[in-house]
Amino acid sequence: MNLINVEDITKSYTDSLLFDHASFSLQEGEKVGIIGINGTGKTTLLRMLAGLEEPDEGKITIANHVVIRYLPQHPVFDPKLTCLECVLYGNVSDENRWSVESDAKAMMTRLGITDFNQPAGQLSGGERKRLALISVLLSPADVLLLDEPTNHLDNEMADWLEDYLKNRKKAIIMVTHDRYFLDSVTNRIVEIDKGSIYSYQTNYEGFLELKTQREEMELASERKRQSVLRVELEWIRRGARARSTKQKAHIQRYEELRDRKAPVQDSKIELGSISTRLGKTTVELSHICKGYGERKLIDDFSYIFLKGDRVGIIGPNGCGKSTLMKIIAGIIPPDSGEVKVGQTVNMGYYSQEISYEKPSDSEEKHGIDYSYMDPDERVIDYVKDTAEYIRTADGLISASAMLERFLFPPEKQYSPIGKLSGGEKKRLNLLRVLAGSPNFLLLDEITNDLDIATLAILEDYLDRYEGIVVAISHDRYFLDRTMKRIFAFEDDGRLRQSEGGYTDYAMRKAAEEEEKQAAEKRPSGENESKKRERGEKDSVPNGSAVASEKGKRTRGPQKLKFTYKEQRDYETIEADMAELEEKIAATDKEIEASAHDFVKLNKLMTEKEELEAALDEKMERWMYLEDLATKIAEQ
Numbered sequence: 260m261n262l263i264n265v266e267d268i269t270k271s272y273t274d275s276l277l278f279d280h281a282s283f284s285l286q287e288g289e290k291v292g293i294i295g296i297n298g299t300g301k302t303t304l305l306r307m308l309a310g311l312e313e314p315d316e317g318k319i320t321i322a323n324h325v326v327i328r329y330l331p332q333h334p335v336f337d338p339k340l341t342c343l344e345c346v347l348y349g350n351v352s353d354e355n356r357w358s359v360e361s362d363a364k365a366m367m368t369r370l371g372i373t374d375f376n377q378p379a380g381q382l383s384g385g386e387r388k389r390l391a392l393i394s395v396l397l398s399p400a401d402v403l404l405l406d407e408p409t410n411h412l413d414n415e416m417a418d419w420l421e422d423y424l425k426n427r428k429k430a431i432i433m434v435t436h437d438r439y440f441l442d443s444v445t446n447r448i449v450e451i452d453k454g455s456i457y458s459y460q461t462n463y464e465g466f467l468e469l470k471t472q473r474e475e476m477e478l479a480s481e482r483k484r485q486s487v488l489r490v491e492l493e494w495i496r497r498g499a500r501a502r503s504t505k506q507k508a509h510i511q512r513y514e515e516l517r518d519r520k521a522p523v524q525d526s527k528i529e530l531g532s533i534s535t536r537l538g539k540t541t542v543e544l545s546h547i548c549k550g551y552g553e554r555k556l557i558d559d560f561s562y563i564f565l566k567g568d569r570v571g572i573i574g575p576n577g578c579g580k581s582t583l584m585k586i587i588a589g590i591i592p593p594d595s596g597e598v599k600v601g602q603t604v605n606m607g608y609y610s611q612e613i614s615y616e617k618p619s620d621s622e623e624k625h626g627i628d629y630s631y632m633d634p635d636e637r638v639i640d641y642v643k644d645t646a647e648y649i650r651t652a653d654g655l656i657s658a659s660a661m662l663e664r665f666l667f668p669p670e671k672q673y674s675p676i677g678k679l680s681g682g683e684k685k686r687l688n689l690l691r692v693l694a695g696s697p698n699f700l701l702l703d704e705i706t707n708d709l710d711i712a713t714l715a716i717l718e719d720y721l722d723r724y725e726g727i728v729v730a731i732s733h734d735r736y737f738l739d740r741t742m743k744r745i746f747a748f749e750d751d752g753r754l755r756q757s758e759g760g761y762t763d764y765a766m767r768k769a770a771e772e773e774e775k776q777a778a779e780k781r782p783s784g785e786n787e788s789k790k791r792e793r794g795e796k797d798s799v800p801n802g803s804a805v806a807s808e809k810g811k812r813t814r815g816p817q818k819l820k821f822t823y824k825e826q827r828d829y830e831t832i833e834a835d836m837a838e839l840e841e842k843i844a845a846t847d848k849e850i851e852a853s854a855h856d857f858v859k860l861n862k863l864m865t866e867k868e869e870l871e872a873a874l875d876e877k878m879e880r881w882m883y884l885e886d887l888a889t890k891i892a893e894q
Contacts (some may be wrong), residue, residue, distance in 0.1 A: 260287040262325050262402055262430055263308060265456075270303060271775055274670060277303055280312070285402065290424070291432045292441045292463065295451035296666070296710045297682025301434045302332060304451065305404045332407050332681055332708075334391035338380025342372055345379050346394045359397060366393045370416055371576050371616040382871030384612065385411030385576060391575065396423065405433035409440055410707045413575045414733055414761070436711050440735045464861070527863060537698040537726055539568060540601030542587060547596035549582055556582055557593070560754050562746075564699075564727050571738045572731045573761065574748025580731045581611065581703055583746070583754075587729065588701050605698025611704040611731075613684055634677030638667055638687060641676060645694045654811030658694070665690045689717075698726035705735035735761045739864060820891060829884045832877060839874040840850045843867060 265283040269276075277300030280764045285291065291300050306312045307319060309329035316694065321327070336345045346363045347356075364375060370389045382390065388411045395403060409417050426445045432449075435441060441463035443449070448459045448466035459466045541564045549557040556579030564570070572580045585591045586598060588608045612632050618880060632641065642658040647659045662672050665686055676684065692700075706714060714737065721728055721741045732738055738745070739760035747755045747764055757764040846867045853859045 260322065261285070262287055262322050264320040265308075266318045266320070268307070268314035268319065270300065270307070270314050272300070272303060273795055274674070276454055278451075278456070280317070281454065281456040283449065283456045283458070285430055285432065287430060288428060289429075289430050289447050290445045291447045291449050292445040292448045292890045293432065293434045293451065294436075294441075294463075294466075294711055296712050297686055297708070298680045298693070299451045299453075300405055301451055303681070304434075305329065305406050305432065305434060308402075309404050315620055325402060326398075327402045327404060328395045328398045329404040330389075330391055330395045330408060333384070334387050336379035336382075336387060336390070338378060340379050341376045342367065342379060342390055343375040345390055346397065348394070348890055350394065350397045360533050363393065366396065369419060370412070381878060390414075392420075400429070403427075404430065405431065405435075407435060408706065409435055409437045409733065411576070412733060414573055414576070414735065414765075416731055417735075419800055436706065436709060438711065439734075452807070466867045496764075510565045522624040529590075536603060538601050538603035540599070541566065541568075541604060541701065541727060542601065543597075543599040544587070545599070547586060547593045547598070547600055548592050549579065549586060549591075557586075557754060559596075561596075562756075564729075566727065567725070568727045568729075569721070569741055569743040570729045570746060571742035571744070571761065572729065572746045572748075573738070573764075575750075578748035580748060584608075584701050584703055584729065584731060604699050605695065605697050606699045606701060607695055608701045609689060609692045609703060609705055611707070613688060619717075632676050632684060632688070635675050637673050638662065638679070639672040640678055641687065642691055642694055645691050649694045650696050661690065661694065682710055682713075685709055686713060700724070700726060700728045700730075702728065702730040702732070704733070706732045736861075740860075762864065762868060766872065770872075773877075825884060825887070828880065829888065832881050832884065836874065836877050836881065839870055839877065843870045843874065848869065 261284055263283075263285040267280045267282055269280055270278040275298065283304075293304065295301055303312065304873075306329075307314055309327060310330070321405050322528050340348070343360070344361065347360060347368065351359045367373070367375060368389075370393060372386060372389060372393075379387065379390070392405075397406070407419060412420060417437070421440055421443050433445075436645075443462075446460070448463060449463060450457045450459070450466070450470065457470075459469045461469060540820055543563045545561050547557055547560045548555070558650070560583075572583060574580050578623060582591070586593050588606055589598065589600065590608070639659060639662060642662060643813070646658065648655045650656055651661075659672060663669070667683075667687070671679075676687070679687065689705070689709070705717070709717070714734075718737065728741070730737075730742065736853050739762050742759070742760050745757040745759070745761060745764045747757060747768075749755055757767060846863055850860065850863045850867065
């Protein structure tokens with residue numbers, strides 16, 4: 260059943276043409292992900308579908324009795340209403356109040372909102388977004404329109420939402436830049452590109468392949484057009500005159516081919532390495548403690564950042580991630596401990612929140628963290644406040660040239676910041692941070708609101724960046740792609756270090772949880788041979804007495820020996836380990852060669868994780884068997 264039909268719409272915003280006679284439709288049960296670079300009209304399309312804006316031309320038709328609910332990027336609530344009242348508003352009747360209220364409280368708890376009676380006016384922007392998400396999910400709507408639903412969700416919350424939307428039977432249209440989320444939830448990708456809407460009946464991985472095919476076909480058609488044009492132009496130059504109908508048609512064909520628009524190549528952000536030299540001493544954290552009131556966020560944490568470090572910080576909302584980053588940046592002091600910063604360290608701090616209220620003199624004096632944008636200031640002046648000329652790998656370039664590299668053409672550079680989209684403001688803020696040529700980058704939720712194309716280029720830039728990077732992010736793909744170490748704020752209050760990206764950390768944590776649960780379920784008197792089969796190290800104690808069948812005599816000390824399976828494993832396990840190590844080395848080479856191929860890289864990373872897990876298991880088994888062999892030999 261066709262739920263929504265968009266026919267031949269045109270829409271302009273300020274000086275930009277967002278949609279040029281574009282069309283789109285939504286069928287029952289479809290889960291659509293909308294992608295495109297910032298400023299192309301993704302949010303505008305959702306608002307038109309929700310009935311909050313009208314197209315300049317064209318028609319949007321909604322099927323009879325279809326109910327649509329919309330999650331905006333920045334939801335607004337009556338500040339006097341409680342959290343529970345905000346969620347229930349429009350979702351309850353006398354008949355369903357009890358069940359809906361119960362579901363609402365369960366979802367609120369799941370998404371970190373535990374004070375149901377707290378006034379909405381006291382909530383942070385992230386808490387308001389989660390509250391609005393819960394309200395939308397509770398509604399019995401036929402179509403959900405979700406604008407950046409994963410923003411302000413920690414990793415566990417994003418996993419929960421992913422499962423929830425995968426199991427939801429009704430239609431969804433969402434804008435998100437979380438590539439793992441897109442790949443898992445959607446069954447159709449809609450791309451907004453240069454005023455047109457392109458539809459792909461696949462998830463994100465399939466979209467990458469199909470878009471490449473589409474672009475190759477467009478280029479092939481353009482090459483054919485140019486070839487025909489050369490032949491026609493030669494005919495014209497030979498002096499042909501329009502003396503017959505046939506010759507007139509020939510000339511008209513030439514003019515039609517000449518005037519046909521060539522496919523426009525995507526503009527891409529150009530990021531060159533623009534860091535300054537970093538000396539021997541970087542940043543050293545020594546026994547850092549920080550808390551607010553009775554709640555301790557960071558307890559006795561020490562770390563020395565090394566050149567080339569790539570550290571991702573993860574954890575539940577409100578656990579202290581931004582606090583740790585602000586301590587590193589010197590924005591707030593620790594309660595105890597010391598932060599030592601080397602003389603050559605030049606920090607660039609990308610703040611999660613953009614403020615449109617000018618800080619007071621006292622705030623500037625005391626170094627309070629803010630990222631201020633004057634909506635009336637021109638785009639170019641915002642960058643020039645940091646640097647008139649910016650040092651890059653190609654030498655010094657002007658602020659205007661750098662803005663063009665960041666997809667701000669000259670006509671946008673002299674527009675007020677207030678006319679930019681949310682994503683464009685984030686991109687401009689990132690440019691201002693990089694304009695200072697930092698050698699120590701602090702990125703707080705850099706992946707929120709940046710489009711996928713910009714994220715891919717940023718990831719490539721970080722590969723070549725010679726400084727240190729510390730990033731807070733809930734984007735699992737970004738963490739896997741760029742980070743070499745994870746700082747995880749865990750439920751027990753510990754700040755744990757884990758080597759590798761997010762998936763490496765999640766696999767280790769899952770394995771530990773499985774082992775813990777298995778240990779709790781394991782019977783205390785379990786058969787010893789079964790324990791040894793699992794590779795456990797405890798053995799039958801020497802001198803234990805075993806009753807005979809008649810119970811009249813006991814045996815002497817029982818000797819250790821290999822079981823049949825242990826003997827077989829002991830003979831082959833070293834060869835098995837060597838084979839796994841060779842496969843891991845070969846996979847590493849393939850990963851290096853596939854750094855820009857998202858689909859292949861994702862598969863290779865999964866293969867490597869499986870190989871490493873298998874090798875870890877073999878190593879543990881080998882250590883156990885070696886220990887047992889030594890004990891057998893010593894008997």
